[in-house]
Amino acid sequence: MEPGLTVDAALQRMEHVSFQGRSLATARRLWEKMLGSPCTIFLGLAGALSAGGMRLLVAHLIARRYVDCLVSTGANLYHDLHETRGRRHYMGSAREDDAELQAHRIDRVYDTYASEEEFVENDEWIAAFVLTLERRPYTSRELLYRLGERLWNETGGDGILTAAYRASVPIFCPAIADSSIGMGLSQARHRDPQAGHVDVIGDIIESANLVIRRPHTASIVCGGGTPKNFINQASVQAEFYDDRVGGHRYALQIVTDVPYYGGASGSSLDEARSWGKLAADAEQVTVHADATIALPLMVSALAGSAGPVLAARQPLRFDLSARAMAIDGNPLPQDRFEARE
Numbered sequence: 001m002e003p004g005l006t007v008d009a010a011l012q013r014m015e016h017v018s019f020q021g022r023s024l025a026t027a028r029r030l031w032e033k034m035l036g037s038p039c040t041i042f043l044g045l046a047g048a049l050s051a052g053g054m055r056l057l058v059a060h061l062i063a064r065r066y067v068d069c070l071v072s073t074g075a076n077l078y079h080d081l082h083e084t085r086g087r088r089h090y091m092g093s094a095r096e097d098d099a100e101l102q103a104h105r106i107d108r109v110y111d112t113y114a115s116e117e118e119f120v121e122n123d124e125w126i127a128a129f130v131l132t133l134e135r136r137p138y139t140s141r142e143l144l145y146r147l148g149e150r151l152w153n154e155t156g157g158d159g160i161l162t163a164a165y166r167a168s169v170p171i172f173c174p175a176i177a178d179s180s181i182g183m184g185l186s187q188a189r190h191r192d193p194q195a196g197h198v199d200v201i202g203d204i205i206e207s208a209n210l211v212i213r214r215p216h217t218a219s220i221v222c223g224g225g226t227p228k229n230f231i232n233q234a235s236v237q238a239e240f241y242d243d244r245v246g247g248h249r250y251a252l253q254i255v256t257d258v259p260y261y262g263g264a265s266g267s268s269l270d271e272a273r274s275w276g277k278l279a280a281d282a283e284q285v286t287v288h289a290d291a292t293i294a295l296p297l298m299v300s301a302l303a304g305s306a307g308p309v310l311a312a313r314q315p316l317r318f319d320l321s322a323r324a325m326a327i328d329g330n331p332l333p334q335d336r337f338e339a340r341e
Contacts, residue, residue, distance in 0.1 A: 007297055008304030023287045024294055027252050028301045030285050031220065034250050035066065036309045039216040040316060042231045043067040046223030046265065050079035050160065051089055051109045052292050057299055059163035065315040066302065067220065069210065070164060070171045071227040074179020077144065077161060077171070078122070079114075081181075084151050084159035085125070087118045119180060126184025130196050137199040139206055140173040145320045168318045170210075170325060172203050175226045202335070203230075204237060206325055209332040211238035211245055212340075214316060218250035219278075222291040224257055224265025232277035239276055242340040247279040254287045254294045 014025040034041050045058065055076075061067050083089065092113040101108055105116035129150050138146070148165030151157070164171050176182050176198055189196035211217055211234050221228045232248070239245040257266030269284040278284065287294050319326035324334050332338065 006304055007300040011297065011301040020288050023285055024289065024297065026285045027254070027287050027294070028298050028305075030250060030252050030283060031066075031298065031302060032306050032309060033283065034218040034220075034252075035306055035313055037216070037218070037249070038314075039218045039249060040069065040210065040214045041067045041218045041220065042069050042071060042234075044219065044221040044223075044225075044227030044231050045070065045072040045076045046221075046225035046227050047073060047291075048075040048079055048109050049222060049291060049295075050076045050083070051112050051114070053089075054292060054295060055080045055083060055160055056158060057296060058160050059158055061299065062160065062163040062169045063167050064310065065167065065169075065313065066299075066306075066310070068169065068316050069207075070160070070169060071207075071230050072160075072171060072173055073225060073227060074173050074176045074181045077173060078180045080160040081126075081147070081151060082114065082118065082122055084155055084157040084162060085122065086155065086157070087115070087122070089114050123180055123184045123187060126181060127187035127191065127196075130185055130188035131192060133195070135192070135194040137197040137202070139199050139202040140176045141170045141203060141206060141325065142320070142323060143176075143198060144171045144173060168320050170318055170320060172207055172230065174200055174203055174230045176200070178226075204233070205335065205337060206332060207234040208237040208241070209338045210325070210327065211235055212242045212338045213327055213330075213332065215242070215245045217248045219248045219252070221251075221253040221255075222295060224253070224255050224263075224267075228253070229264050232272055232275070235277055236275060237337075241337040244340065247273070247276050247282060249279050249282055251278050251282055251284040252287075253285075254289055254291045256288065256290060 011025045011028050014021045090113040092111050094111040107114050107116050145165060148161035152162040152165050185196040219231050235245060235247050251269050255266060257263060259266045259268050269278060269286055272278050317328050324331040
């Protein structure tokens with residue numbers, strides 16, 4: 001090591017070490033390979049990485065098209081909305097008197113704090129936004145596009161939702177009810193029973209049709225959970241209607257869970273192959289690490305090494321402004337799969 005060594009150069013050297021250091025260096029190279037391949041890159045975000053400080057990094061990935069489609073928990077998108085609206089998260093401690101925090105209406109995410117009063121106001125803001133929409137069901141993808149549009153027009157702030165709106169990158173949130181965004185939707189429904197209807201089955205159809213239309217796919221997952229499975233099941237569902245799909249060609253996951261207890265978050269990529277979620281010859285790597293450590297290192301290295309391949313990349317052109325998502329000017333069918341004839 002020497003002073004001034006870049007992250008790019010450090011990861012190059014780590015290709016010759018062992019354990020998770022080599023896995024992290026391999027993951028950077030695999031991501032570069034995805035960018036140089038004509039594939040659709042899905043990014044899955046579990047947990048509350050936005051509260052953990054990752055939101056602008058993810059916005060960077062979206063804006064510069066390191067990825068083509070985001071699948072996220074509602075928590076990541078809610079905490080992103082929180083900061084885009086000018087609210088804050090605060091550095092705290094994991095060793096705090098939580099009863100005292102509750103008394104002061106301070107919410108804790110491990111070592112990060114936020115104001116419960118600001119969260120309550122966010123929920124009301126979401127409800128008010130939902131009540132401006134036409135009364136009909138929305139896929140989470142369409143709803144989040146509209147939400148990003150409102151945030152951008154109102155705040156002009158950088159974030160995940162606003163970056164996705166401006167770059168026309170779709171976001172799916174298959175477990176949107178399991179979040180404060182879902183709570184805001186329910187508060188809109190309380191005021192008007194015709195409001196706040198989210199068509200999560202439509203998300204399945206639309207994501208599978210995206211894979212059918214562009215079957216060469218890659219999966220990057222941080223943390224597992226619902227986003228990991230949703231990305232993988234899009235490939236499986238697409239394969240049911242078009243046997244040319246064949247599973248993801250590339251897969252990269254950053255996880256802290258282990259496979260021994262049967263949970264999806266810790267399941268191995270080899271196990272995913274048994275389900276047909278990955279192609280039989282897929283290139284894959286698992287990094288066993290905290291995503292708040294691994295992701296900034298990988299993205300910083302990519303910023304130094306992937307410039308030429310990004311410049312040459314021709315990502316999918318999405319039109320998300322209508323009810324049906326369009327790819328390269330051709331709308332996907334609604335409420336049915338684009339089955340192979």
